[in-house]
Amino acid sequence: AGGAKKPVVDVFLFGGGEIDTLEIRLHELHDVVDAFVAVRSNVTHKGEPSFDAINRAMKSPRFARYADKVEVVTVNENVARADATGVNFAHEKYKTEWVTTEMKTRYANAPDTIILFGHVDEIPNRDDVWRLANCDDAATAPPSNFAIWFPFGNIEYAFRSDFPARGMTWTLGDPGAYLASDVQGLPRGSLPRVAGGGFHASSYCFPPAVILKEATATEYTGYEKYVGDLRVAMATAADARVGGLGDARGACAAAMQSIRSECLKPRLPERMRKVNELINSDGGLKETFKLPALLSGPDAFKRFPGWDPSGVAVDERAVDVPAGWDVVQRR
Numbered sequence: 001a002g003g004a005k006k007p008v009v010d011v012f013l014f015g016g017g018e019i020d021t022l023e024i025r026l027h028e029l030h031d032v033v034d035a036f037v038a039v040r041s042n043v044t045h046k047g048e049p050s051f052d053a054i055n056r057a058m059k060s061p062r063f064a065r066y067a068d069k070v071e072v073v074t075v076n077e078n079v080a081r082a083d084a085t086g087v088n089f090a091h092e093k094y095k096t097e098w099v100t101t102e103m104k105t106r107y108a109n110a111p112d113t114i115i116l117f118g119h120v121d122e123i124p125n126r127d128d129v130w131r132l133a134n135c136d137d138a139a140t141a142p143p144s145n146f147a148i149w150f151p152f153g154n155i156e157y158a159f160r161s162d163f164p165a166r167g168m169t170w171t172l173g174d175p176g177a178y179l180a181s182d183v184q185g186l187p188r189g190s191l192p193r194v195a196g197g198g199f200h201a202s203s204y205c206f207p208p209a210v211i212l213k214e215a216t217a218t219e220y221t222g223y224e225k226y227v228g229d230l231r232v233a234m235a236t237a238a239d240a241r242v243g244g245l246g247d248a249r250g251a252c253a254a255a256m257q258s259i260r261s262e263c264l265k266p267r268l269p270e271r272m273r274k275v276n277e278l279i280n281s282d283g284g285l286k287e288t289f290k291l292p293a294l295l296s297g298p299d300a301f302k303r304f305p306g307w308d309p310s311g312v313a314v315d316e317r318a319v320d321v322p323a324g325w326d327v328v329q330r331r
């Protein structure tokens with residue numbers, strides 16, 4: 001049923017260098033939300049100093065069309081000691097607590113404002129967000145969580161997560177949709193209603209993004225190997241000097257493609273199924289597996305080659321070799 005338009009604020013946690021994912025999210029929701037609040041921290045999950053990619057991005061021409069609606073907040077933590085060997089989710093909890101307190105306070109005079117809350121890569125469908133704002137539907141009303149498709153980096157697959165939306169096995173139950181007067185934490189499928197669908201852009205197989213995630217987020221285990229392999233490949237090209245810059249580009253491309261190929265493989269095959277197989281077994285699942293607008297057009301893999309499940313499309317940013325590369329390698 002129709003109703004008065006309710007304001008919607010999209011609040012998301014942002015970390016590392018998820019700039020492509022940020023653009024996909026902002027494009028998807030810009031026309032259906034009233035504001036975005038991007039929440040970053042001065043530290044990583046390891047308690048180490050983080051780098052600020054988002055403020056710089058929002059000042060660039062690439063993001064000019066979205067900037068008027070985006071507020072970036074840095075939540076500062078006093079961390080006595082970083083731990084490069086462990087993961088401390090207290091850092092994420094700290095940001096989550098900031099969000100719940102801040103939104104209740106900020107919208108105390110507008111308690112019916114809808115607050116979406118999740119991570120930047122948990123992207124709800126724009127049509128479902130529009131319905132949440134414009135329709136009174138008891139089946140989807142806040143508090144509710146979205147049921148998003150989790151391809152685990154390869155859009156030919158779906159991953160069976162530990163935190164599905166209720167009754168929807170092949171989904172992740174995030175982000176949450178709350179009234180401002182009742183903002184809670186990250187739902188992880190715990191809420192009684194499903195607000196709609198969406199797309200989980202985690203495990204993005206753009207090689208520099210893979211390396212950055214290892215360096216700045218929770219995984220951390222593959223960073224030295226990735227960088228080590230790249231250094232070996234580039235040093236070998238520098239020694240050969242056959243064909244000049246072309247060798248460097250080829251060496252870089254080969255190293256990057258190796259990272260990408262590993263990323264595209266089903267990493268937990270016992271918990272993954274081909275999307276077409278799931279749809280063939282249950283036609284009703286077709287609505288679950290919808291791509292965001294920027295990944296669904298004919299030029300999607302030209303713009304974001306890392307999402308090409310075949311691994312064929314090349315992202316020039318991953319193989320751009322600066323002048324003087326051979327001098328650097330010989331130092």
